[in-house]
Amino acid sequence: MGKTVLKNIEWLGSDNRVHQGDIGIDNDVIVAAGTLDSNWQPDRIIDGTNKLAVPGFINTHTHAAMTLFRSYADDMQLMDWLQNKIWPAEAKLEQDDIYWGTLLAIAEMIKTGTTTFADMYFSMQEIARAVEESGIRAVLARGMAGVTPNAEQALLESETFFKEYHNSCDGRITVMLAPHAPYTCPPPYLKKVVQLAEKLGAEIHTHLSETAGEVEDCLKEYGASPIALMEEVGLLAHGVLAAHCVHVSLQDIEIMRERNVRVAHNPGSNLKLASGIAPVPQMLAAGICVGLGTDGAASNNNLDMLEETRLAALVHKANTGDPLAVPAAFALQMATANGAFALGLGDRTGKLDTGCKADITIFDIQAPHWYPRHDRLSLLTYAASAGDVHTVIVNGRILMENRRLTTLDEERIYAECQARGMRLCR
Ligand SMILES: CSC[C@H]1O[C@@H](n2cnc3c(O)ncnc32)[C@H](O)[C@@H]1O
Numbered sequence: 001m002g003k004t005v006l007k008n009i010e011w012l013g014s015d016n017r018v019h020q021g022d023i024g025i026d027n028d029v030i031v032a033a034g035t036l037d038s039n040w041q042p043d044r045i046i047d048g049t050n051k052l053a054v055p056g057f058i059n060t061h062t063h064a065a066m067t068l069f070r071s072y073a074d075d076m077q078l079m080d081w082l083q084n085k086i087w088p089a090e091a092k093l094e095q096d097d098i099y100w101g102t103l104l105a106i107a108e109m110i111k112t113g114t115t116t117f118a119d120m121y122f123s124m125q126e127i128a129r130a131v132e133e134s135g136i137r138a139v140l141a142r143g144m145a146g147v148t149p150n151a152e153q154a155l156l157e158s159e160t161f162f163k164e165y166h167n168s169c170d171g172r173i174t175v176m177l178a179p180h181a182p183y184t185c186p187p188p189y190l191k192k193v194v195q196l197a198e199k200l201g202a203e204i205h206t207h208l209s210e211t212a213g214e215v216e217d218c219l220k221e222y223g224a225s226p227i228a229l230m231e232e233v234g235l236l237a238h239g240v241l242a243a244h245c246v247h248v249s250l251q252d253i254e255i256m257r258e259r260n261v262r263v264a265h266n267p268g269s270n271l272k273l274a275s276g277i278a279p280v281p282q283m284l285a286a287g288i289c290v291g292l293g294t295d296g297a298a299s300n301n302n303l304d305m306l307e308e309t310r311l312a313a314l315v316h317k318a319n320t321g322d323p324l325a326v327p328a329a330f331a332l333q334m335a336t337a338n339g340a341f342a343l344g345l346g347d348r349t350g351k352l353d354t355g356c357k358a359d360i361t362i363f364d365i366q367a368p369h370w371y372p373r374h375d376r377l378s379l380l381t382y383a384a385s386a387g388d389v390h391t392v393i394v395n396g397r398i399l400m401e402n403r404r405l406t407t408l409d410e411e412r413i414y415a416e417c418q419a420r421g422m423r424l425c426r
């Protein structure tokens with residue numbers, strides 16, 4: 001990787017201000033942001049004229065290989081969509097499908113400025129292979145369901161995967177445990193997940209309180225909301241990343257605050273599946289960390305974090321009548337630093353400062369929608385488009401330069417995924 005300088009570039013610092021100068025990268029770390037020592041000799045210079053560098057986006061919740069089901073089943077509610085379209089199609093998935101579907105997702109994520117994603121799926125070795133080859137950063141978790149015949153097998157696979165892959169690949173891959181949801185994981189199974197989390201020191205990624213129906217059913221069956229149920233079985237003591245949290249009560253929010261539950265907010269998927277709008281302003285007011293996610297490409301239908309950032313900034317304004325509910329700068333923080341914290345990546349990821357990991361997305365801002373430049377954070381949130389992403393760096397390595405992917409063969413990925421997607425959804 002060596003030494004790279006982003007010369008005379010504008011960048012968004014963690015102080016939410018735009019700075020201008022040079023950014024020095026030494027292997028995987030930003031060693032200077034501002035003025036570089038004149039003795040510092042880079043191996044490569046990237047011209048920063050009319051470019052804006054931001055911390056790479058962090059997608060806190062997706063199912064990458066579900067790109068294969070994009071545009072296959074739309075305009076349905078969650079349970080109808082899962083039970084009648086998605087799960088039958090997933091039953092036909094082979095290992096290679098998951099590898100190619102994940103590569104398609106990674107290509108899309110890099111091209112839209114994402115440098116880290118959190119994935120919950122199966123055949124995790126295939127997903128790790130795609131992550132390893134592409135150079136992206138990922139937090140991977142084998143999805144587990146207690147109601148399926150391979151429930152015990154899923155626990156064993158999760159343990160093996162954690163032992164083999166946690167903190168692997170130069171630190172680009174970390175691993176969590178992923179009980180799918182309360183309606184697929186009954187309490188005795190959740191307790192086994194808790195035991196495994198204790199044994200491994202692993203954190204947990206799960207779906208919680210996504211629909212009103214899920215909460216109703218949970219109350220009927222267990223006399224507790226999904227959040228309260230997770231607390232009862234001991235899951236929330238283990239560091240939980242909870243996707244959705246659309247239908248959470250004030251009592252739920254209090255439990256989440258006490259247990260430091262981090263939330264992956266997926267506004268696009270929640271809107272499209274008609275699940276609702278998560279009470280993000282209330283969760284933020286309680287001090288809960290909220291990051292952003294796309295969910296899978298079959299319910300979004302893309303993996304564009306800039307779109308998710310804009311939706312997060314917009315929907316809560318309309319939902320609360322308060323234009324300050326999620327301001328532009330905060331939406332960007334949710335897509336970057338909050339995401340890193342939500343995924344347990346520490347405070348040196350998701351920020352663009354000296355000493356931080358060199359995960360950087362560079363926008364080309366020489367385009368009509370970037371003028372006039374009153375406020376670059378506003379332009380990023382409300383006017384930018386994914387097509388403006390010019391160069392993407394992860395762990396100090398350039399994964400896209402001048403819109404060309406450096407580690408992936410796009411044409412091959414498209415051909416594989418077209419054929420595989422057609423076979424699966426026939
Ligand atoms: C057990 S691996 C993950 C599992 O989750 C399914 N999935 C995709 N999107 C959602 C969603 O919005 N809510 C719940 N479950 C979802 C996916 O199809 C896999 O089967």
Ligand SMILES: [Zn+2]
Pocket residue numbers: 061062063207243295296
């Ligand atoms: Zn999901």
